[in-house]
Amino acid sequence: MLELNKGKLLYTFEQCQQCGICSAVCPENAISLSLRKDGLHDIEIGTERCIACGKCVKSCPANKEYNYEGYFDGFEQKKYFLGYHADNRIRRESSSGGICKTLIIDSLKNSVVDGVYSLRCTDSFPFARGEFYTRENLPSFGDMPNSVYHSVMACTEIGRIQPCKRLMLVGTACQLRALNSVIKGKCDEIIRVCIFCKQQKTLDSTRFLAKVMGTSVPQNLRFRPRYRGDGWPGIVRVDESELPWNRAAQIPFGKRLWTVPGCNVCGDSFGIEAGADISLMDPWCIRPHNDLGETLVTVHTPEGGRLLQRCASLILKPQSFSEVEPALSLKDVWRKQVTEPVFRGKPYKERYVRAVRAELNQQRLLRMVVEKLPRLPIICYRILAKLPDLRNLILK
Incomplete structure (x- = not known):
């Protein structure tokens, strides 16, 4: 800040x-x-x-601070879809069925938008950077990264954005808010696609996963990571070693270890305050392991619904709120919102202060265990992942 x-x-x-x-x-x-x-x-x-x-x-x-009043109003009335690319090869190789990449490519091909600001793969750390795509600079599926579970300075390349009539912005809520502040005068209309996000990760998260795989991230950062793809929930790979993502995510994400500190002062996981038209998220809890994959799409605006309808390569299966509610993580997003003032150093309710203190202490202890000890058997990580979450117990 x-x-x-x-x-x-x-x-x-x-x-x-x-x-x-x-x-x-x-x-x-x-x-x-x-x-x-x-x-x-x-x-x-x-x-x-x-x-x-x-x-x-x-x-x-x-x-930018928000009080989040009314944030969860209307979720029961929103439209939801499980979506994926019609081509099974693309669906399998991309994160969660390839919805995000498909939206970018189809929207440009079909003149739904004139430009898209998103990410492009690079050969050096952090292996992605901001990119402005057009029909003349149309990306392939391989040009864009799958999910990225280490932090990327996504907004450093905004100088690439050229004036256009209709612009699509793709990013997490914080990235969309940052982009919103600089695009005035560069376009007539904006479509915002939010990548649902509760916690970005430091590279120490990938270092931990590499250790679980029996390898390591070199000090010079010359390695080849791959996060997700090859079905649902897919795999994580460091060079030639890989691990199923459902096992990989238990400690870093389940216990919120190695989270980027700034994520603690953002409770807008769906990007609603950033003006998102749709949000894209993983279908945790509602979809079993499979060889293909799909994305849970939350539609916030009529413009978001029209965007989906005009992407011919997408298969979209309507879902009811009751069917997708377990995957929406609404309670967890609420927990982020009520603890945000504490992380900003503001006086707040004692219960929320205790919840933050408990969370930080638990994170320190777990990090000490998994970072200092030699490689543990998988069963040990599973046990650690099932330990009670102190923050959640206090905020029940």
């Missing part, structure tokens, strides 16, 4: 959501990014160059 205090620009790493928008909008190149050992970036401010214009502060998504 960035703020101006008496004309001086101040940076708070603990609330930084790692979007990179600040460095992209700085007119004096006074903000640089410094890679940390955990794969995140520190923001370094060149005080001799900074003119205290405030552009970075205005664009920073961590500065």
Whole structure:
């Protein structure tokens, strides 16, 4: 998070959501990014160059606070689909059936939009960067990454966005909020696709998974990761070693270990406050393991519904709220929202303060166990994953 205090620009790493928008909008190149050992970036401010214009502060998504009143109103009336690409090979190789990639490619091919800002694969860490796609710069399915479970500064390439009539933005809620702040005047209409997100991860999460696989992430970060694909919920791979994703996710995601600190000050997992037309998420709890995969799509606006209808390569199966409710994680999103003020350092209800303290202490203990001890048998990780979640017990 960035703020101006008496004309001086101040940076708070603990609330930084790692979007990179600040460095992209700085007119004096006074903000640089410094890679940390955990794969995140520190923001370094060149005080001799900074003119205290405030552009970075205005664009920073961590500065935008919401009270979330009425956030969950209307979820029972929203439209839901289980969707996937009609081609089984693409469906199998992509994350959760390939919906996100299909939306991007079909929307450009069919002139639903003129441009899309999303991610492109790269050969070096973090193995993805922001990209502006058009019909002339049409991506293939292989050009775009599957799910990425380490942080990517997705907004650093906004200079690539060219003026167009209809623009699609694809990203997590914090990335969409950052992009919203800089696209005025670049397009007439905007369609926003939110990648449902409760917690981005540091590279230490991938290091842990590599250890479980019997390999490691090299210090020079020259390795080949792959997150998801090959069915549902798919696999995670580090170079030639791989692990089923349902086993891989139990500790890092189930216990919220190695979470990007700035994620604690965001409770907008569906991107509703960022203006999302649709949200894309994994169908946890409602779909069994299978060799193909699908995405749970939540439609927030009529424009989002029209977008889906115009993508000919998609197979969409309507679902009722009762059918998808277990996958929506509404209770967990609520927990994030009520604890957000505590992470921002504001006075708040004692119960929520106790919940945050318990969560942080439990995370420290679990990280110590899994990082300091040699590789544990899989059964040990399963036991750790089933330990009671202290935060959730307090917030019942």
